[in-house]
Amino acid sequence: MKLKFLGTGTSQGVPVIGCTCEVCTSENPKDSRLRSSVMVTTEEHRKILIDCGPDFRQQMLANHENTVDLTLLTHEHxxxxxxxxxxxxxxxxxxxNMPLYCSMRVGNEVKKRFPYAFADVRYPGAPAFDLHNIDNRPFAVLDTEITPVEVVHYQITALGYKFKQLAYITDAGFISDSEKEKLKNLDVLIVNCIRKFDPHPAHFILPDVIALFEELKPEKMFLTHISHHLGLHDVEDKLLPQGMHLAYDGLEINF
Structure with missing residues (x-):
């Protein structure tokens, strides 16, 4: 299987509009981060998208991706x-119709934001989705077993997803001990890290993810959902513990 990072940035993206910091003005393409999303390619070459943010069209075109077989949503932001x-x-x-797999709460929010996609009589140019409610239990789709991982994101829960020995966690500020059991000794753990030192009410910061790395002991950890406050990719990546890396848009991982 393969995972490709379509975007590794926060909700504002990087560069941030109007910002002149060294990250936002960097000419290194690894410092330009679209909103966080990944594409998983299964063993049968089916395409599973995780999250579909405002940069989706740009991400698909830039990565020459032409299909999505189903979409997993982590939460409703x-x-x-x-x-x-x-x-x-x-x-x-x-x-x-595009199959969407998400919690019932997230599905209800999708209906509110895109009511025309679920109308009894739809406009001919409207999208169409099939909602599949999932909870915190493993399920199989497209000949692939997927294990949800429940995390806390400020005042709501969000779902990460585990495929084989790879897990993708975004928008987490806390993971319970019971959910951490799903994440121990992975080949690859992908987790959000918004900035270096200032605590954040909804997201892990660098000391948090280093502690997770030491506790969960994945073979490799990649950081995503990165803001311009974390620093330049080529500088900060070298300072991370061995086995930890900053992800960047376009990076591919085989697993």
Missing amino acids: NDHVIGLDDMRPLIFKSGE
Whole structure:
């Protein structure tokens, strides 16, 4: 299987509009971060998208991705769902509704933000989705077993997803001991890290993820959902413990 980072940035993206810091003005493409999303390619070459934010169209074109077979949503914040309308060309081409897998709470929010996609009589140009409610239990789809991982993101829960010995966690500020059991001794753990030192009410910061790395002992850890406050990629990546890396847009991981 393969995972490709379509975006590794926070809700504002990097560069941030109007910011002139060294990260936002960097000419290194690894310092330009679209909103967080990944594409997983299964053993049968099916495409599973995790989250569909405002940069979805740009991400698909830049990565020469032409299909999405189903979409997993981690939670309902706009930087993770508001690009769903841009799935229309894929839906029109396939002639089938796009399957969305998410918690019932997230599904209800999707219905509120895209009511025209669920109308009894839909406008001909509207997208169409099939909602599949999932909870914190493993499920199989497209011949692939997926294990949800429940995390806390400020005052809501969000879902990470585990495929084989790889787990993708974004927008987490706390993970319970019971959920950490799913994440021990992985080949690859991907986790959000918004900045270096200033505590954040909803996201892990660098000391948090270093502590997770030492506790959970994955073979490799990649950081995502990174803001311009974390620093330049080529500088900060070298300072991380061995086995930890900053992810960047376009990075591919085979697992």
